[in-house]
Amino acid sequence: MKKVENKNILEIKDLHTYFYTDNGIVKAVDGVDINLKEGSTLGIVGESGSGKSVTALSVMNLLEGTKGKIVKGEILLDGKDIVNISKEEKRKLKGSQIGMIFQEPMTSLNPVLKIGDQIMEGLLQHSDMSKQEAKEKTIKILEQISIPRADKIINEYPFQLSGGMRQRIMIAMALVCNPKILIADEPTTALDVTIQAQILELILELKKIIGMSIMFITHDLGVVAEVCDEVVVMYCGRVVESGDVFTIFEDPQHPYTKGLLESIPKLGVEVERLDSIPGNVPNPKFMPKGCKFEPRCKYSMDICKEEEPPFFTFDNEHKSRCWLCKKEYGGEL
Ligand SMILES: Nc1ncnc2c1ncn2[C@@H]1O[C@H](COP(=O)(O)OP(=O)(O)OP(=O)(O)O)[C@@H](O)[C@H]1O
Ligand SMILES: [Mg+2]
Known part of the structure; x- marks a missing residue:
């Protein structure tokens, strides 16, 4: 990457x-x-x-x-x-x-609302689209995420879908308004x-x-x-x-x-x-008073118990919050 x-x-x-x-x-x-x-x-x-x-x-x-x-x-x-x-x-x-998807789609989908209505809700809220336009956009996004029979699925309820399908619906809901994040x-x-x-x-x-x-x-x-x-x-x-x-x-x-x-x-x-x-x-x-990882750390030193380490920055914006990065304790910095 x-x-x-x-x-x-x-x-x-x-x-x-x-x-x-x-x-x-x-x-x-x-x-x-x-x-x-x-x-x-x-x-x-x-x-x-x-x-x-x-x-x-x-x-x-x-x-x-x-x-x-x-x-x-x-x-x-x-x-x-x-x-x-x-x-x-x-x-x-x-x-x-900003769109968000969670671990358990069932808890974030409304069980008594049809899939299509749930996806369209975001569109209708955030744009001035007509209902018909929102419906078309909804079917388009479902097709984009490889949902088969999109025109039928919009009239179904969450319980009728598998876990994987539900997560796809959540993704559709998160993305329908083209969020930046x-x-x-x-x-x-x-x-x-x-x-x-x-x-x-x-x-x-x-x-x-x-x-x-x-x-x-x-x-x-x-x-x-x-x-x-x-x-x-x-x-x-x-x-x-x-x-x-x-x-x-x-x-x-x-x-x-x-x-x-x-x-x-x-x-x-x-x-x-x-x-x-x-x-x-x-x-x-x-x-712990010092480094929060100290009690579990096999490299623990006295300073780790006393003082929380600051960030040490290497090349490439690589940062680590560990005293071992410091020259004094055997590190590079
Ligand atoms: N609603 C809440 N009320 C009180 N404490 C909470 C609440 N939500 C989270 N916490 C506490 O905040 C801390 C961080 O929780 P968080 O859910 O962010 O962890 P996480 O890294 O997402 O863990 P996981 O990998 O289990 O999802 C934990 O100590 C948790 O108990
Ligand atoms: Mg979590």
Whole structure:
């Protein structure tokens, strides 16, 4: 995958999103910087609870109705702030500028509305198309994503479709207004392997045709290698490493990234057990004082317990948040 040198279409700057729960504050996203370049696919990886979805929900303004709140930071779409804008402006943004697909399409589709009406809803909301025009556009987009019998499917209900088909419908809904950005949060996790591959292929194909930028959230580094240009690795609400996909796979600097890479089963190699990372993500209420990964890190040093490492930046905008990058501790910088 080529390195893309384009401008940033989405900039997340020092984002802090906290949940104010009855049991205290959960710092789900705690100082995250992410840049999505125009036309590029950015993978966000990390174990469960690292803040991947909350980052996406913050961008999509979908925290309403939860105890979550953006407490600090900026989110810029094409250079314009999208956090401190009116409700009306936020509503317009959703769907028309940023589309999102989720892991479980059934929970995001309305079970009592016909497929066609659900896709058309976005079009009617965000454009001045007539119903007939919206219907034609809907059939066109369904054909574009290889849905057979599109003119029949629009009159069916979600339960009549398979999981893979439903995910295709979600993709159609996300793309119908030609958004600049697609955020895909584990879009294939709930699907079986062959369907997963088809959906991935579809997303890549659409990216080529439409030229949109994609933020792709996944547990699966194999998928990242296949579809992403850039990678951001998250741990405990922070970015711990970021860079282009080649660098992250060939020259990872953070022990957490290395652990994730070692846990990918390799083709043709007998694996007795997955060499995954020992230990668990710390309880948000008892976060380590220094590096959040220190308790699980086999390279842990005294400084790691005391002080959270800053970002160390290598060539190629490759960044790692680990003291081992520093010359003093045996690193290059
Ligand atoms: N609605 C909520 N109320 C309270 N805490 C929440 C809520 N949603 C998420 N969190 C907390 O925020 C943290 C980050 O969660 P998030 O869903 O972003 O993780 P994730 O990286 O997407 O994980 P997964 O891979 O399991 O999807 C977790 O500690 C989670 O418990
Ligand atoms: Mg998630």
